[in-house]
Each structure stands twice: as structure tokens, then as C-alpha cells.
Amino acid sequence: MxxxxxxxxxxxxxxxxxxxxxxxxxxxxxxxxxxxxxxxxxIPRYTMREEQAIERADETYVEQDEVLAIREITEEEQFVARTRQLEERARTGTDQERAQSFFTQAQLFLFAHHYEESVHCFLQAVKYNPNKAVYYGLAAQTMQRLDYTPFEILGYLERAIDLDEQNARWHWNRALILVELYKSLQHDAFLEQALIALEEALACCRHEQKSLKGAIENTLENMRQYIF
Structure with missing residues (x-):
């Protein structure tokens, strides 16, 4: 290329x-x-290729099961105990345990709309385990909510796609950033590559991923204003 x-x-x-x-x-x-x-x-580079988790029909990954379980806790004392366990694991666990702890904390902050803290934890997850595409991908998604530049976000999405090129969501997210660059820099090449990324996203989208497929198709529909 x-x-x-x-x-x-x-x-x-x-x-x-x-x-x-x-x-x-x-x-x-x-x-x-x-x-x-x-x-x-x-931006950390992956050190090995491992089997990546598949996005489920409800748009979650197995790595998110812990945070989903924590959010179901209704008793404050039990919730505090679980979050303290997360913090302790982030300090004393193995690199993989620390990474998963930071990843879970990142999502708890995200649900609480504390985006800066969320990004910090996502980046720590990537640091301690740079071999999971979902860590890079969700870090990039959250960075979009803050003042990170498109180039920084693309750097994380590229790692996610390198590790999991069959994940439709990462291709879709890349397309969204490329459209953003097209609108700000007015260079047609960004728009052309965004269209290619959307085609790749649709090609990777599985039948059961109806919600994601709808979002990708909606993005394509919205792009018509720039094409015609």
C-alpha cells in the first residue's frame, strides 16, 4: 500500500x-x-497475537462481564467492597490482572460520565496488556468524547484492527474519524477511505449484529450529503 x-x-x-x-x-x-x-x-504495540473476544449481539464482550456484574449490585457496602478489590488488583496483580482491573474501572467511570478518569484507566489497561483489541477499541471510543485529536484516536483504532481485523465495530469507528478529518480538512481522500472502511465494516458484520449493522448503514446514509 x-x-x-x-x-x-x-x-x-x-x-x-x-x-x-x-x-x-x-x-x-x-x-x-x-x-x-x-x-x-x-501508543503500546502488541507483543503477541492471541484469540480475540467476539462482540456479542448485545454489543458486549466477555471482558465486560465483570463490570456488568458489579453494576447489578444494589447494596452499597458490597459495591464498595468490589471496587476496593478492583483497586487492589490494579496495584498488586499480574500484568493481565492489572489490565483487566483497569479496564473494568474504566467502564465504571464511563457509566458515571467521568470521561477523563475512564480514558486514563483504558490507557492503563492497554499498557499492562497490549494484546487485546477491545482495550484499544474502547479506549478510542471514549477518547472521542474528550479533546483527543483524530490522529491519536486513529492510532489506537489501528492497533485494534491489526489485532482483530474481523471486528466490524473498529472499522466503523475508523470510518467515523476519517469523516471527521474530511469535514475539518476538506480532503476527498479521507472521505474515499471512510467509504472503504464502512464497506469493510459491513462485510465483517455478522447476521446477529443487527444494531451495529443499522448504525453502519445509517452512517452510510448520512454520508450521501458529502458524496452528491
């Missing part, structure tokens, strides 16, 4: 690697400068 195509498709890590081999190119120099400006090298 050409350097320009990687960039407009939001594959910034792959684009940066290729740009380093073409540093005599002005476009490559711009890519390197952007990558360094937004400190995208700080």
Missing part, C-alpha cells in the same frame, strides 16, 4: 514505518513530523 493511501486510511503506524524509508519525500517528512507531534510512538 502506498504511503499516501496508508495515511488517508488512518493507518498511521504503518504509514510512519514506510515514511522512515522515504525520508527524501516531502510527504514522508510531514508524516514523520505529525507522528512525533502527537507522540503516537507512545
Amino acid at each position: 502506498k504511503l499516501e493511501q496508508l495515511f488517508y486510511n488512518g493507518q498511521l503506524h504503518a504509514c510512519f514505518q514506510k515514511a522512515q524509508l522515504q525520508q527524501d519525500s516531502p510527504f514522508a517528512q510531514q508524516v514523520i513530523a505529525l507522528y512525533e507531534r502527537y507522540q503516537l510512538a507512545n
Whole structure:
């Protein structure tokens, strides 16, 4: 894939690697400068490929079962005890245990609309276990609620897609960010790649994922105003 195509498709890590081999190119120099400006090298890279959890029809993952169970607790004392256990696991557990604890805490903060704390915990989950696509993906989704730049968000989505290229949601999220870049920068290439990402999302969407498929199709419908 050409350097320009990687960039407009939001594959910034792959684009940066290729740009380093073409540093005599002005476009490559711009890519390197952007990558360094937004400190995208700080985004953890996965260390191994493992089987990824499949998004269920209700739009949840097995990694979210713990937070769903905690939210069903009605007694305050029991709820406080469970959250303290999470905090203790985040301090003293194995890296995988710490990652899952931060991931669960991130969602508790998210449900409470504490977005900054939520993003912080999602990024800690990625740090301690950089091999789960859902950690990267939900981190990116939450970053969209705050003042993170599209390039930072794309950096996390790229990792999620690299780890789980059959996940329709991550392709859809990438398309949304590319549309945002198109609207702000008015470069048609972003829109073209967003359409491709949406096609990939639909191709990956399973029959039972009716809600997600509807959201993707709605995004395609809304994009007609930019195409015609």
C-alpha cells in the first residue's frame, strides 16, 4: 500500500514505518513530523497475537462481564467492597490482572460520565496488556468524547484492527474519524477511505449484529450529503 493511501486510511503506524524509508519525500517528512507531534510512538504495540473476544449481539464482550456484574449490585457496602478489590488488583496483580482491573474501572467511570478518569484507566489497561483489541477499541471510543485529536484516536483504532481485523465495530469507528478529518480538512481522500472502511465494516458484520449493522448503514446514509 502506498504511503499516501496508508495515511488517508488512518493507518498511521504503518504509514510512519514506510515514511522512515522515504525520508527524501516531502510527504514522508510531514508524516514523520505529525507522528512525533502527537507522540503516537507512545501508543503500546502488541507483543503477541492471541484469540480475540467476539462482540456479542448485545454489543458486549466477555471482558465486560465483570463490570456488568458489579453494576447489578444494589447494596452499597458490597459495591464498595468490589471496587476496593478492583483497586487492589490494579496495584498488586499480574500484568493481565492489572489490565483487566483497569479496564473494568474504566467502564465504571464511563457509566458515571467521568470521561477523563475512564480514558486514563483504558490507557492503563492497554499498557499492562497490549494484546487485546477491545482495550484499544474502547479506549478510542471514549477518547472521542474528550479533546483527543483524530490522529491519536486513529492510532489506537489501528492497533485494534491489526489485532482483530474481523471486528466490524473498529472499522466503523475508523470510518467515523476519517469523516471527521474530511469535514475539518476538506480532503476527498479521507472521505474515499471512510467509504472503504464502512464497506469493510459491513462485510465483517455478522447476521446477529443487527444494531451495529443499522448504525453502519445509517452512517452510510448520512454520508450521501458529502458524496452528491
